[in-house]
Amino acid sequence: MKCGFLLSLLLAITAEARFGQEQGNGAIAAIGALTDLGQPGQAATLAGTSIQFLLAAANPCGKLTQADLILTQLGTSDAAVAAARGLVAAEQNFNPFVVSVPSICSDPTLPKSPELRGVVPLVDPAVGGSDVENKNAEASKTKPFAADGLSVAQVMINNGFSNFTSVAADGTVEQAAGGSGAGSSSSAPAASASAAPSATVANGQACNNAQAGSCTGSGSTMVCSAPKSGSGAVKNAVTGNFDGFVASTIEGLDFGLCVPTMKFEAGLNGRSDTEFTFQAVDPLVNKGQQEALNPNIITNRIHDQLTNVCGANAAAKAAAADAQAKIAALGTRNADTANTWNELLGFAGANINPDNAPQTGLIGHT
Numbered sequence: 001m002k003c004g005f006l007l008s009l010l011l012a013i014t015a016e017a018r019f020g021q022e023q024g025n026g027a028i029a030a031i032g033a034l035t036d037l038g039q040p041g042q043a044a045t046l047a048g049t050s051i052q053f054l055l056a057a058a059n060p061c062g063k064l065t066q067a068d069l070i071l072t073q074l075g076t077s078d079a080a081v082a083a084a085r086g087l088v089a090a091e092q093n094f095n096p097f098v099v100s101v102p103s104i105c106s107d108p109t110l111p112k113s114p115e116l117r118g119v120v121p122l123v124d125p126a127v128g129g130s131d132v133e134n135k136n137a138e139a140s141k142t143k144p145f146a147a148d149g150l151s152v153a154q155v156m157i158n159n160g161f162s163n164f165t166s167v168a169a170d171g172t173v174e175q176a177a178g179g180s181g182a183g184s185s186s187s188a189p190a191a192s193a194s195a196a197p198s199a200t201v202a203n204g205q206a207c208n209n210a211q212a213g214s215c216t217g218s219g220s221t222m223v224c225s226a227p228k229s230g231s232g233a234v235k236n237a238v239t240g241n242f243d244g245f246v247a248s249t250i251e252g253l254d255f256g257l258c259v260p261t262m263k264f265e266a267g268l269n270g271r272s273d274t275e276f277t278f279q280a281v282d283p284l285v286n287k288g289q290q291e292a293l294n295p296n297i298i299t300n301r302i303h304d305q306l307t308n309v310c311g312a313n314a315a316a317k318a319a320a321a322d323a324q325a326k327i328a329a330l331g332t333r334n335a336d337t338a339n340t341w342n343e344l345l346g347f348a349g350a351n352i353n354p355d356n357a358p359q360t361g362l363i364g365h366t
Contacts, residue, residue: 025122027086028054034083037074046070056093056308057220061105061169063087064116064152071113081115085141088152091122093308101127103173106166108151118144120156123164133161215257215311224256224311234283240364241354242283248346253319256311258282260302260320261350262295264338267358269365278338279364281354284309286365295337299324319345 032047046069053063070084088111092102102123111117122137123130136145136159147155153166167173215224226247233244246259259282267273268291277291278298285305292298303320306312312320323344327337335352342350355362 025086025090027083027090030083030086031070034074034080037077037080039073042073046073050087053087054090054092055304057222058092059105059169059171060092060103060121060152060167061107061110063090063092064105064107064110067116068111068113071115076113076115082141084113084116085119085144088116088119089121089137089141091124101164103167104153104156104164105169106151106153107169108149108154110151110169116144118147118155120145120152120159120161123161127163129161129163136161217311220307222307222311223313226254227257232283237359238361238363239283239366240279240281240286240362242281243351243354246347248316249348250319250346252313253316253346254313255306255316255345256313258285258305258310258312259347260285260306260310260312260316260345261342261347262298262302262338262352263354263364264335264352265291265355265357265362265364267362269363273358276334278333280305281350283366289365291364293333295333295341296324296328299327299341316345 028047028050031050032044034043037043046066050063050066050070052058053066067084067087070087071080074080074083102121104121111119119140120133120137123133125131125134127133133156136156145155145159150158151166153164156162156164165173215222217223227245229246230244232242234240234242240263242259245257248255261281263279263281264276265279266276268277268279271277271291275293277293278295279291280286280289280298280302285302289298289301299320303317303324306317306320323341326344327341330337330340338352339348339350342348342352355364357364
C-alpha cells in the first residue's frame with residue numbers, strides 16, 4: 001500500500017476522532033447555552049465570536065481576553081465561570097504541517113478575572129508530554145493551579161509541561177519553552193516555523209508530509225513556499241481524491257502550501273445522490289469542514305485557511321477575498337459557481353468532481 005494512502009487514511013481517522021477540538025472541546029456550545037444570563041442574544045454572540053480565538057493563526061492571549069469578556073457581560077455565576085474556564089482550557093487549533101508545538105500566552109496579566117487564573121489549556125495529543133498537560137487542563141477547570149503573578153505559560157511549566165512556544169499579547173514570539181524561560185524577555189520579533197517531521201508507516205519506511213513547503217513567521221505573518229508540483233496527491237474512497245499540488249496560473253498569486261480550488265459533488269457525507277454541495281478539494285484546506293449547499297461557506301473557509309494553515313502571500317489572500325465577493329454577487333449554486341471560483345484564482349479547468357461522486361461511503365473531507 002502506498003505511503004500517501006496510509007497517511008491520508010490516518011488523517012481522516014484523526015480528523016473524525018478530534019472533531020470536538022474544532023469547537024473548543026465543547027466550550028463554544030457551553031457559552032452559547034447561557035441564554036438566561038446577560039442581555040438577550042449576548043451568549044450567542046459571545047459563542048460565535050469565540051471561535052476565532054481557537055484558529056491556528058490566532059494569538060493565544062486572545063481567548064483569555066475573550067474569557068474575561070464572558071464574565072464581564074454574563075456575570076460570575078457558576079455556569080458562566082464554568083463556560084469561561086472551558087474556553088481558557090480549550091485546545092487551540094493546531095497545524096502539524098507547519099509547527100511541532102503549540103503556542104501559549106506569556107502575558108502574566110491574563111486572564112484578568114480571578115475566577116479564571118490558574119486554568120491551563122489542552123494540547124494536541126501528538127505533542128510530546130501531552131498526557132501530562134491534558135490531565136492538568138481537565139483538573140484545572142475545577143481546581144485551578146496557583147497563578148499569582150504568573151502567565152499561563154509559566155503555570156504550565158510549573159506543573160510539568162514545557163513543550164510549547166510562548167507568545168506575548170502583542171504577537172511577539174518568545175523563546176520556545178523547555179525551561180523556566182517561558183514568558184521571559186529573551187524574545188525575538190518573529191520565529192521560524194519548522195516543518196513537521198516525516199511520517200513513518202508500519203513497515204518502517206518513511207514518507208514526507210504531503211505539504212512539505214518551508215515556512216517562516218507565524219500566525220497572520222506566516223509565509224510558506226510552494227511544495228513540489230504533484231506532491232500530496234491522495235486517493236481515498238472516504239475522504240476524497242486530491243491530484244496533488246499545482247500552482248496558480250496567475251502571476252504573483254502564491255497560495256503557499258495549498259491549492260484553493262472548490263469542488264461541486266453529489267451525495268457527499270450521506271446526502272442523496274441528487275443533492276449537490278460545495279467543498280474544498282485540498283485535504284489541508286477541507287480538514288474538519290462540512291460540505292455546504294451555500295458556496296459562500298466554502299469560499300470563506302478557503303480564504304480563512306490561506307492564513308491559518310497555507311501561508312499564502314498577500315496577493316493571494318486579496319485575490320481570494322475579491323473572488324469571495326464575486327461569488328456572493330453571482331448568487332448561483334451550481335457547477336458554474338465552482339468553475340468561476342477556480343478560474344478567478346488561476347485554476348481554470350480544475351476538476352470539480354475529483355471523487356467521481358456520488359460514491360457510497362464518500363464523505364469528501366479529512
